[in-house]
Amino acid sequence: MKRGDLLIYLFIIFMLLSSFLIYFFLNRIGGANQRIKSVVVEYKRQVFTEIPLPSEKRTVELKGSWGVLILNLDGYKIRVNPASPHYCPDKICMNQGWISEPPQTIVCLPNRIIIYYRGGAQIDGLTH
Amino acid sequence: MRRVFKYLPLIILALVIPFAYWVNKTEPRPETIRDFAMDTYLEITIYHQPGEAVLEEILNDFKLLESIFNRYDENSVIYNVNKNAFEKPVSIPSIFENLLQESIKLSGYTEGYFNPAIGPLVDLWRPIIKGEEDSVLPDIDLIKKAISLSKTENIIINEPDGQVSFTILGVSLDFGAVVKGYAVDRAFGILRNRGVDRAVINAGGTIGVYGSPPGRNYWRIGIQHPRKDGIIGVLNLPSTTVVSTSGDYERYNIIGGKRYHHLLNPFTGYPAEELVSVTIINKNGLFSDAVSTAVFAMGLEKGMEFLTQKSLSAIIITSDLQIHFTGEAERLFQPEL
C-alpha cells in the first residue's frame, strides 16, 4: 500500500460512516421512509387549512357549505367528531371514525370538504 | 491538435449535458386536483407540465357526465328519458346513446347480472339503504313488478334519429354502477389526446392508472378491507389498468341484524348475498365496473365460473373474509400483513 492510499481509505471510511450515521439518525426521528408531513383540508378546491403532523390533541372547526364540522386531531390520527352539533346531512364523514395514514381521506360531500394527508403516500390509490 | 484532443472530452460534455438536461426536463412532477362530481369524490393526478388545463378538461368532462347521467337531477338527460320515454321517443346526445348501447352489450355479456335498466328496483330499495325514516322493506309484489320492469328488452334505441323509447310505463335507466368507469375511460382518451405520459384517476373508488409508473416498476393500488379500516392488500400494476371494486360496505343500512346494501341482484330483486367485495382488473373502466357489479350479484360459485370461463382477472372476498382469485389477480396481489 502506498502513502496516498491511506488518505483515500480514510476518505472512503468517512463517507461510509457519515452516511450510516445519517441513516440511523433519520430512522430514530421516526421512519426514514416517506413521512407524513401534514393534514390538508380543502374546501371547494382551495386549501382551507394545513396542519403539520404529528399534532397535539386539538380540535379545529371547519365551516363547509352545509354546516360546521369539528375535526379532532391526535398525533397522526384525524376524525370528524361524531358529536358535531351542526350535523352534516348524510353523516358519512361523522360515522367514518379515525383515519391514521394515507391514502385514507375524509370526504364530506354536502359540505364540499376534503381532508387528506400530505406526504407519506405508500400507494397510488385506494379502490372501494 | 494535442490541445484539442485534451479538451475534447470537456467540449463533448458541454454539448451532452444540456441535451441530457432537456431529456430529463420531460420527466414531469405530479399535479393533483381533488373535487366532487357524479355524486362522488374525485382525485386526479397527472405527471405533465403544465397540468392545469388537462386537469380542468377531465374535471369538466366528469361534470358533463354528471349533468347527463345523474338520474336524481331533474335537469339531466337521464331524468328526462326516464320520465318521458314511454310516452314519446326522447332525443339523446351521442354520449348517452354510446353508454346505453355499451351497457346493453355488457348486460348480455354478463347474462343480465349487470343491468342498466335496474332503475325501478333501485328506486324501491333506495329509502331503506339511505336509512330514511319511516322506510319499510319493500313488498314482494312490488319487487316482482320492479323485476319485470328492469329488463333491457323494454328499451328501444332508434339509432338513425338518436332517440330512445320504452315499451312499458315505469322503465327506468340507472348507470350508477358504470358511469365512474366510463368517466375513467373518457379521461384516458383526454390524456391520450393531450400527450400525457402517466396519470392516476380516482373516480370514487374506481381507479384508473395510465401509462407506466413514475420511476418504479408498479403502480400500487390498495384494496379496501371490506370489514375494517385500512386495506386488505395491494395490487401491483405495471401499466394502464382500471380497477373497480363493488363492496357491500359502501352504502348500506342494517335492519334487524341484516345488511341491506346498494348492490341488487336483478333476478331476485334483493341485495345480493354471499360476497362482500369484488374487484375487477381490466384495461377498460366501463367493463371493470359492469363486471364487478355483475359478479357481486352472481355470488361465489357462479361468479368464479363466469370469470374463469371469460379468463378475467378478479379478486373476490366472501363474507367469511376468504379471498379468491381468478386470472392474473393472484400474481398482482400483495396481501397486507
Add this chain to the structure above:
Amino acid sequence: MDSPTNKMVRICILTVLGVVLNLIEPPLPAPVPGIKLGLANLMSVIGLYSLGTYSAIWITILRTITVNLFLGFDLRGFLSLGGGVVSALIMEAVYYFYKRETGVVAVSMLGGLMHNFTQWLMVVILLQQPYLVVYLPFLLLSGVLAGVFIGTTGAYTLRRLGGFISGKDLQS
C-alpha cells in the same frame, strides 16, 4: 508511438470493450445480489493507468453515450453519465497529482464510491425526493465493493497486459 492518433485509437478500442461489457453485464448473475459491478468501469481504470491522463474521462464519456444510443437516452442514461464523469474526473485528478503516492485499487474504490454518490445526489436533486437518503449507505458501500473488484482485476490486467495496451511493448 506516442502520437495523439495512436492514443486515440487505443482509447477507442478500450471504449468499445467497455461498451460490450456494459451491454453484456445485466444478464450475468451478480456476485452479490443487488450490487451492480459496473464492469465497464474496468476499461476506464485500465485506460487511465496504461494510457495516462485524460483517457479515463474520454473512455467514460464515449462509452456512456454509445451505450445510451443503443438503449435510448433517458433518466437512467443521464444518471450513469453524471456518475461516470464525476468518478472519472476524480480518478483523473488523483492520478494526475498523486500518481506516485496512490495505487490502482484505492483509486478505483474512490471512483466507485464517487460514482454512486453522484448518482444518488442527482436523483435527490432532480426528483426532489430527499427520503432517498435511506439508500445512501447501501449505495456507497456497494460502490466501494465494486471498486475493490474493478481495482484488483484492473491491477492484475495491467500487470500482465499494461504494456500491450499502451503499446510500450512494441517500442522496446
